[in-house]
Amino acid sequence: MLWGAVPIIEDNSKLIQQPLINRNIVSDVYKFIAKDLAFAAQNLPATDATGRVTTWSAQGMLGKVYLTMAGLGQSGGTRNQALLDSAIKYAGNVCKNSGLNLLPSYYNLFRSQYNDNPESLFALQWATGPAVAWQAGNLMLTYSPSNDINPSKTEPGRRCNLPTTYT
Numbered sequence: 001m002l003w004g005a006v007p008i009i010e011d012n013s014k015l016i017q018q019p020l021i022n023r024n025i026v027s028d029v030y031k032f033i034a035k036d037l038a039f040a041a042q043n044l045p046a047t048d049a050t051g052r053v054t055t056w057s058a059q060g061m062l063g064k065v066y067l068t069m070a071g072l073g074q075s076g077g078t079r080n081q082a083l084l085d086s087a088i089k090y091a092g093n094v095c096k097n098s099g100l101n102l103l104p105s106y107y108n109l110f111r112s113q114y115n116d117n118p119e120s121l122f123a124l125q126w127a128t129g130p131a132v133a134w135q136a137g138n139l140m141l142t143y144s145p146s147n148d149i150n151p152s153k154t155e156p157g158r159r160c161n162l163p164t165t166y167t
Helices: 026-043 055-070 081-097 104-110 139-144
Strands: none
Touching: 026 055, 055 081
């Protein structure tokens, strides 16, 4: 949604011979995304393994993609019903068959201690503590919802996303 028409690259090795490629129209990009997620949904495991996404992760994202696709090129509040039906199919399958449950409190969904909870289809995992170097995979901590899992931002090199008026 952010980038619009982008190149679709299925084989990076082809870029060696032909590095200049055209962008694809937005509807084709979404069709590619849906095809890729459908493949993932069919081939990923149903049970969670540490560090792996599951078929439920792919099906949840596929439902979201179909919901987005249903509004592409539409106006006046209309949506493509076939794509809405696909969104319902995949999202409904996750709700009915994944075994995942909603947290009792919606508020807790945004608290760090509930990261990777029984409702999570996909969750980034953070590592903290003195043995964890900033450059060891924790750069994305900047986007975490809570400072209680962020390292101290007083050390040099950890101020990259603070406001420019910070002194």
